[in-house]
Amino acid sequence: MRTVQGAALDGLRARVRALAERTGLPVRSTRGEPRTYGGPAVRPRPTELPVRTPPGGAPLADPGPAAPPRTDTPARRTSVTTPLRRRPAVPARTAVLMAPAVSPTAATTVFAALGALLSGTGRPRTLRRRSDEVRASAAALRALRARHGEAPALVRTRSGKTLLVLLDPRDLRRFYAEPVTVLAADPPRKCRGLSMYEPDPDGDSTGCARGEQRAERRRMSADVLAPGQPVHPAAGPMLTVVSDEARYLSAAGTLELARARYAVSRAARRIVLGDPAAEDDELAGWLTQLRAEDKRLRGGPRRAARSVHDKARARIREYVRRAGEDTLAGRAARLADAACAGTGGAVDPGDEARLWLLAMDAVPETLLRTLLLLGAHPCEQDAAAAEAAAEVAAGPARGELPRLRACVRESLRLYPVVPELIRVTLAETEWQGVRHPAGTSVLLPAAFHQRDPERVPAAHVFVPGRWKNPGADQDIRMAPFSHGGGRCPGDQLGLMITAAFCAEVLLGHRITGTRPVLDPVGPLPVTLDPHGVRLTLTRR
Numbered sequence: 167m168r169t170v171q172g173a174a175l176d177g178l179r180a181r182v183r184a185l186a187e188r189t190g191l192p193v194r195s196t197r198g199e200p201r202t203y204g205g206p207a208v209r210p211r212p213t214e215l216p217v218r219t220p221p222g223g224a225p226l227a228d229p230g231p232a233a234p235p236r237t238d239t240p241a242r243r244t245s246v247t248t249p250l251r252r253r254p255a256v257p258a259r260t261a262v263l264m265a266p267a268v269s270p271t272a273a274t275t276v277f278a279a280l281g282a283l284l285s286g287t288g289r290p291r292t293l294r295r296r297s298d299e300v301r302a303s304a305a306a307l308r309a310l311r312a313r314h315g316e317a318p319a320l321v322r323t324r325s326g327k328t329l330l331v332l333l334d335p336r337d338l339r340r341f342y343a344e345p346v347t348v349l350a351a352d353p354p355r356k357c358r359g360l361s362m363y364e365p366d367p368d369g370d371s372t373g374c375a376r377g378e379q380r381a382e383r384r385r386m387s388a389d390v391l392a393p394g395q396p397v398h399p400a401a402g403p404m405l406t407v408v409s410d411e412a413r414y415l416s417a418a419g420t421l422e423l424a425r426a427r428y429a430v431s432r433a434a435r436r437i438v439l440g441d442p443a444a445e446d447d448e449l450a451g452w453l454t455q456l457r458a459e460d461k462r463l464r465g466g467p468r469r470a471a472r473s474v475h476d477k478a479r480a481r482i483r484e485y486v487r488r489a490g491e492d493t494l495a496g497r498a499a500r501l502a503d504a505a506c507a508g509t510g511g512a513v514d515p516g517d518e519a520r521l522w523l524l525a526m527d528a529v530p531e532t533l534l535r536t537l538l539l540l541g542a543h544p545c546e547q548d549a550a551a552a553e554a555a556a557e558v559a560a561g562p563a564r565g566e567l568p569r570l571r572a573c574v575r576e577s578l579r580l581y582p583v584v585p586e587l588i589r590v591t592l593a594e595t596e597w598q599g600v601r602h603p604a605g606t607s608v609l610l611p612a613a614f615h616q617r618d619p620e621r622v623p624a625a626h627v628f629v630p631g632r633w634k635n636p637g638a639d640q641d642i643r644m645a646p647f648s649h650g651g652g653r654c655p656g657d658q659l660g661l662m663i664t665a666a667f668c669a670e671v672l673l674g675h676r677i678t679g680t681r682p683v684l685d686p687v688g689p690l691p692v693t694l695d696p697h698g699v700r701l702t703l704t705r706r
Contacts, residue, residue, distance in 0.1 A: 300613075300692040307333065307614050318597050321609075329588075329609045330602060335621070337597060339642050341589065341610050342650035349589045349608065351652075382513045387655040390497045390518075396658055397565040403492040405565060405666055407436045411444075412670035421537065421671070421701040426530040430667070434526035437663070438494045438519050439485035452478040453523060482523075483516040495519040525656060526663075528583045531696040533667050536577040538699050539628050540668070541677030542684035546573065546630060551676070551706075554669035570665040572633040578646035580628065581694050585613035587648065616644050617692070626689035675703040 310319050316334035323329065332341055341349065392398050414429040415421055431450055435443035443449065452474050482495075489496035498515035540547040553569045587610040595602050619625040621643055623632075632638060642649065647657035654660070671677075679702030684690060 297691060297693050303611075304614055304617070304692070307331070307611060308618075308620070316598075318600075327607060329607050330597065331609045331611065332597075334598070335615075335642055338610060338615065341587075341608065342642070342645070342648065342652065344589075345651060348591065348593055348595065350592055351589060383518070384655070386498060386501055386513050386515075386518060389501050390494055391522075391656045391659050393653070393655045393658055396571075396662070398659055398662060400492045400497070401565040401662065404437050404663065407433050407441075408663060408666040409670055411436070412667055415667070415671055416675050416703050419703055421534070421703060423530060423534055423696045423699065426534050430526060430530045430533065433663070433667075434523055434529070436493075438522050438526075439482065440489050440493045440495070442488075443485050446481070449478060449481050452481070457524075457527070479516065479520065482520050486516045486519055494522055522656070525660075529660065529664055529667075532574060532577060532583070533664050534696045534699045534701070535581055535694055536574050536664065536668055537671060537677060537701055538680050538684065538694070539577055539580075539690075540573060540672070541680040541701060542686050543628055544686075546628070547672065547677060550668065551672040554673045557669055558673065565662055565666070567662075567665040567669055568634070569630065570668050571661045572630040573668070574661055574664045575633045575646055576628055576630045579616045579644050580626075580690060582613050582616065582646060584648075586611050612645055616646075618643070626692075627687075628690060671703070674706060676706055678702050678704045 310331070311333045316336075318337060319331045319333065321329045321331055332338060387393075398404060411429045411433040414432075415425060418425070432444045435446065435449070455474050456471060456478065486495045486499055489499060491497070491500070495515060498518050502513060502515045540550055550570050550573060553567060557564050557567060589608045589610075591602065591604050591606045591608065593604050595606070616622065617625045638644075640649070647654040647660075681700040682691075682694075682698065
């Protein structure tokens with residue numbers, strides 16, 4: 167006798183068979199009945215795998231065609247989607263790149279070192295560039311130039327952004343010469359990157375200043391940092407500070423990044439804020455915490471970071487009020503008082519002092535790389551040590567150190583602090599006959615141009631003598647500190663401090679061992695992670 171439950175099961179089986187006929191999927195047979203398939207029988211292709219049926223269960227779904235084998239390793243982080251496609255040809259000289267004529271691995275890592283902008287996250291981060299990625303990126307850029315000539319290339323990233331990549335030296339010169347009203351730093355990305363250090367909630371203050379406030383900041387930086395003078399007006403007290411703090415570099419007989427950071431951070435606080443700030447480990451911890459917070463994803467512990475920011479800002483303002491005339495903060499405070507004359511100025515010397523402290527973060531890594539290169543080239547090391555000894559005999563007239571400055575510049579050419587420069591057009595621009603609308607992101611791969619063997623002699627070799635040639639500082643191919651209106655205003659001060667630290671180390675010690683070991687005559691590695699550098703110092 168047929169029950170209600172049996173009738174319901176029969177109806178359910180009928181619905182399943184109807185669905186199988188529409189989809190062509192196999193239907194599990196009831197006990198004693200042969201397995202049936204919905205729809206016409208289809209012979210499986212030779213490349214297809216047979217459908218597995220688990221015991222007592224429905225067969226597994228067809229996995230579909232096999233995926234193509236991956237050409238990149240699972241640990242590699244890429245920033246450009248592959249495969250890339252080429253747009254239809256346009257009646258213009260600008261190359262529209264969607265598939266560079268390089269290997270698939272190189273195509274996936276063309277701009278892996280650009281970080282946040284290309285990956286679409288919108289946050290700055292310190293990216294340790296891998297050697298294979300940098301080599302693949304350089305090969306892709308050379309292939310672009312060989313394929314499309316000197317014309318700028320439009321590259322579309324994974325996030326959908328389009329970058330105009332500059333490959334012609336004439337375009338590089340224009341990139342540096344354009345005013346900020348036409349070609350400016352990317353405001354949204356810059357504001358996000360400095361938001362931790364900005365007093366205003368909208369991030370539109372010190373680091374993102376515009377218009378009249380930006381001009382005031384530039385004038386203050388020019389007066390305080392003295393960008394056009396190789397020797398700073400307050401070089402005497404500054405070099406005394408460097409000599410005092412350099413003892414930490416050679417105290418243990420070995421030099422690593424942690425020791426270099428400790429010595430340089432103490433010297434930076436004394437040079438910017440005054441001698442009492444040297445022992446302020448709490449302020450140093452706050453600044454370190456802010457840097458670490460800024461490297462995290464947006465939307466993290468913002469409230470805690472803002473609290474630390476407020477405490478650091480208040481502490482720095484206390485030092486600024488008591489800063490002496492031989493400190494950068496003291497000079498900035500006097501200039502601010504003279505400018506505003508009691509009416510309130512747009513530039514806060516405390517905010518400027520905080521940014522100068524943050525700018526000193528690049529000194530330890532550059533110092534360590536420069537000493538590593540000198541350790542791998544004994545002749546250059548002996549010449550630099552002789553210059554350091556002559557500097558001591560010079561007495562008050564010291565601070566120039568031309569040979570050591572050339573070594574620092576060459577280290578920055580080989581391993582720049584900022585490997586790529588990105589600007590955004592604020593108006594319609596024309597590049598080699600092609601018009602591009604406002605808002606176009608323009609990329610200058612500075613590291614590629616500085617190491618381009620087709621344009622730079624001995625591009626991968628440590629040759630400090632190239633910086634002694636007349637006009638080397640204005641060579642558009644090499645830009646350790648950029649050019650034009652966007653040039654770093656503290657370039658000469660940074661060179662003086664870094665060269666002075668190198669001189670203090672070489673004055674009493676010789677670099678007898680290095681890790682990693684570099685070839686003194688062959689090409690140098692394209693990347694040099696300072697975290698893995700270890701120098702052995704021996705007393706002279």
